[in-house]
Amino acid sequence: xxxxxxxxxxxxxxxxxxxxxxxxxxxxxxxxxxxxxxxxxxxxxxxxxxxxxxxxxxxxxxxxxxxxxxxxxxxxxxxxxxxxxxxxxxxxxxxxxxxxxxxxxxxxxxxxxxxxxxxxxxxxxxxxxxxxxxxxxxxxxxxxxxxxxxxxxxxxxxxxxxxxxxxxxxxxxxxxxxxxxxxxxxxxxxxxxxxxxxxxxxxxxxxxxxxxxxxxxxxxxxxxxxxxxxxxxxxxxxxxxxxxxxxxxxxxxxxxxxxxxxxxxxxxxxxxxxxxxxxxxxxxxxxxxxxxxxxxxxxxxxx
Numbered sequence: 001x002x003x004x005x006x007x008x009x010x011x012x013x014x015x016x017x018x019x020x021x022x023x024x025x026x027x028x029x030x031x032x033x034x035x036x037x038x039x040x041x042x043x044x045x046x047x048x049x050x051x052x053x054x055x056x057x058x059x060x061x062x063x064x065x066x067x068x069x070x071x072x073x074x075x076x077x078x079x080x081x082x083x084x085x086x087x088x089x090x091x092x093x094x095x096x097x098x099x100x101x102x103x104x105x106x107x108x109x110x111x112x113x114x115x116x117x118x119x120x121x122x123x124x125x126x127x128x129x130x131x132x133x134x135x136x137x138x139x140x141x142x143x144x145x146x147x148x149x150x151x152x153x154x155x156x157x158x159x160x161x162x163x164x165x166x167x168x169x170x171x172x173x174x175x176x177x178x179x180x181x182x183x184x185x186x187x188x189x190x191x192x193x194x195x196x197x198x199x200x201x202x203x204x205x206x207x208x209x210x211x212x213x214x215x216x217x218x219x220x221x222x223x224x225x226x227x228x229x230x231x232x233x234x235x236x237x238x239x240x241x242x243x244x245x246x247x248x249x250x251x252x253x254x255x256x257x258x259x260x261x262x263x264x265x266x267x268x269x270x271x272x273x274x275x276x277x278x279x280x281x282x283x284x285x286x287x288x289x290x291x292x293x294x295x296x297x298x299x300x301x302x303x
C-alpha cells in the first residue's frame with residue numbers, strides 16, 4: 001500500500017507547484033510559467049536520479065527507441081497540458097480549474113467508448129454522469145463575474161482549457177509510465193526519476209529555445225523570478241517523480257482516484273494564496289466532480 005501515501009505526496013507537491021506557477025503568470029505568461037516547471041525542475045530531477053542510481057546499485061538500462069518514443073510523447077503532451085492548466089486557472093480560478101482538470105478522466109472514458117469501442121462498467125458510467133453533473137454546475141454562470149479572474153474571461157472557456165489539459169495530462173501520465181517501465185524493470189524509483197530527468201531535459205531545451213526566439217521578455221521574467229521559479233521546479237520534479245513511482249506500484253486508475261485529494265487542497269490554497277472566493281455551491285460541485293472521478297477510476301472496465 002506504499003503507493004497511497006506516495007500518491008498523496010505527489011498531489012501535494014503538484015498543488016504547490018501549480019500555485020507557484022499561477023503566481024508567475026502575470027509577468028512570464030503561460031508559456032514562461034510552463035518553462036519554470038521544467039527548466040528549474042531539471043537540476044532536482046537530475047539529483048533525484050543520481051541518488052536513486054546510487055541506491056539501486058548496478059542497473060541495466062533500456063534507453064532504446066521504445067523508451068524515447070514514449071518519453072517524447074509524454075514530454076510534448078505534458079508541456080501542452082501545463083500551459084492549458086495555467087490558462088484555466090487564470091480564467092476559472094485555482095480551485096475550480098484543478099477540479100475541472102480532474103474531470104478529464106471521465107471524459108477520456110467516454111471518448112474511448114465512442115471512438116475505440118472501449119467498454120465501461122456500470123459503476124464507471126455512473127461516475128461519468130456524476131462528474132458531468134458536477135462539471136455543469138461548476139461552470140454554470142451564477143451572478144457577477146469574480147473580480148479576481150480575467151475580466152474578459154468566462155468560466156466556460158476556462159473549463160474547456162481545463163478539460164483539454166486534463167486529457168493531455170492523462171495521456172502524458174500513461175506515456176511516461178510506459179517509458180519508465182521500459183527503461184528499467186526492477187528498480188522503480190530509479191526508472192521513475194530517470195524518466196523524469198530525460199523528459200524534463202527535452203522540455204526545458206525546446207521551450208527555452210522557442211521563448212528565446214519568440215518571447216524573450218517572458219524568458220527574462222522567468223530568470224528575474226528565480227527564487228519562486230526554483231521552488232516551483234523543486235515541487236514539479238518531486239511531483240513528477242512521485243506520480244511515476246506510484247504508477248509503477250499500482251494501476252493508473254487507482255492512482256488517479258487517490259490523486260483526487262488534490263481538489264480540496266487546491267480549494268484551500270486558492271482561498272489562502274489568491275483570495276479567491278469559492279462559494280458553497282462551487283464547493284459542493286467540486287465534491288461532486290471528485291466523486292465522479294473516483295467512481296470512474298475505480299469502476300474501470302467490466303471483466
